[in-house]
């Protein structure tokens with residue numbers, strides 16, 4: 409997707425980008441490719457592919473969730489910043505936190521945020537399992553996002569404890585989502601979540617299938633979740 413089509417397709421969805429925001433995406437692309445030579449951030453480096461499969465794909469969350477409101481967001485396992493940094497570029501008023509267990513990726517994100525002059529952005533090197541047990545962090549975010557981190561039953565245990573009661577968890581998933589949802593029912597119930605919205609979406613040009621699922625945090629998560637690092641993955645709540 410070239411930059412003109414990127415801008416046009418977002419405008420069609422009501423997301424208008426200024427010259428400065430387009431420049432921020434250009435800086436993001438250049439910084440990603442430069443740092444990718446020193447560390448493993450992404451397998452995708454072709455410019456048009458990055459704009460489609462990372463930038464546009466990340467922003468597609470905003471086709472189905474209202475990011476124009478003041479929101480505190482936590483992106484779990486953002487890696488090179490997806491989906492939350494593209495969303496933050498489009499909606500600069502958001503208060504953003506990212507937690508990732510790989511310190512090198514956190515260093516990249518801190519550098520990137522300074523290059524992009526992002527305000528109100530906070531980066532934590534931690535595992536979601538321990539982050540979600542911190543009293544000052546737990547159940548504090550309006551929205552928790554995650555793209556491509558783990559299957560839904562596992563991801564729910566990492567993400568739902570971070571969302572405040574009445575807040576949301578938004579997962580961006582591939583074609584396995586319908587199966588994951590069936591297996592994730594028990595986890596959602598145990599952790600206080602309920603599916604509110606589910607959208608199938610095909611990425612333009614290459615037509616691959618995506619799902620965006622929004623889960624409402626209806627009740628407080630029992631204190632024992634998330635369990636200790638590695639346990640959600642080893643013994644999922646299925």
Ligand SMILES: C[S@@+](CC[C@H](N)C(=O)[O-])C[C@H]1O[C@@H](n2cnc3c(N)ncnc32)[C@H](O)[C@@H]1O
Nearest residue numbers: 485486487490507508509510535536555556557
């Ligand atoms: C496959 S990458 C996905 C990155 C990004 N969300 C994307 O869509 O491109 C998964 C990321 O999650 C992080 N991660 C995996 N398990 C985690 C955990 N338990 N707590 C925090 N981060 C975790 C990894 O370090 C990695 O950066």
